[in-house]
Amino acid sequence: MERFYIFKDGMHQGSTATKESAVDLIRQYQKQETHPILRAEFSIIKGEEEFIP
Numbered sequence: 001m002e003r004f005y006i007f008k009d010g011m012h013q014g015s016t017a018t019k020e021s022a023v024d025l026i027r028q029y030q031k032q033e034t035h036p037i038l039r040a041e042f043s044i045i046k047g048e049e050e051f052i053p
Contacts, residue, residue: 002049003046004016006025006044
């Protein structure tokens, strides 16, 4: 299953099924930030999620 993983300052924050929803989640995190100089860096990694029984 293809997933988009969201990282904030190198720490995993969550994953979504589409890139658009990942960007929306990042925008929500950015709205919560109060200080313009101390803004976090966000990244998205596209990957495959595989469950191993």
